[in-house]
Amino acid sequence: MSSNNPNEVRLVGRVSAAPETRALPSGDQLCLGRLVVPRPETRILPSGRKAPSVDVIDLTGWSARARRSMSAWSPGDEVEVTGALRRRFYRAGGSTASRVEVEVTTARRLRRAASG
Structure with missing residues (x-):
């Protein structure tokens, strides 16, 4: 990455479901997606074999x-995103909750999902 932004992430993974575009009451629009990113194999199973694991990241x-780039994705597509890590707070069930997501700056499809 060429930016001097200290809060810049780059992720490569597979799209888990078709991204959804929403219109907010303010009139703003956003696109929501989810990316499955593989981790290095670090867990050891009882059999002694290493188990792959993943991280699921909200975008x-x-x-x-x-929004335009993300809305063209299909489940299983391999994509690359860059953006900033954000923690969002919201009210849920009478209490405050939070979630971490990546606010996407750039998004591109690297490989289309294999069609079945």
Whole structure:
């Protein structure tokens, strides 16, 4: 990455479901997606074999460019995103909750999902 932004992440993974575009009451639009990113094999199973694991990362696309790119994805596509890690707070069931997501700056499909 060429940016001097200390809060910049780059992820490569597979799209878990078709991204969803939402219109907010303010009139703003955003695109929501989820990325499955493989981890290095570090867990050891009882059999002694290493088990692969993944991280599932929520993505938000606010810019028109990010929304356009993300909305073209299909489940299983391999994609690359860059953006900033954000922690969002919200009210749920009478208490405050939070979640971490990547606010997407750039998004591109690297490989289409194999069609079945």
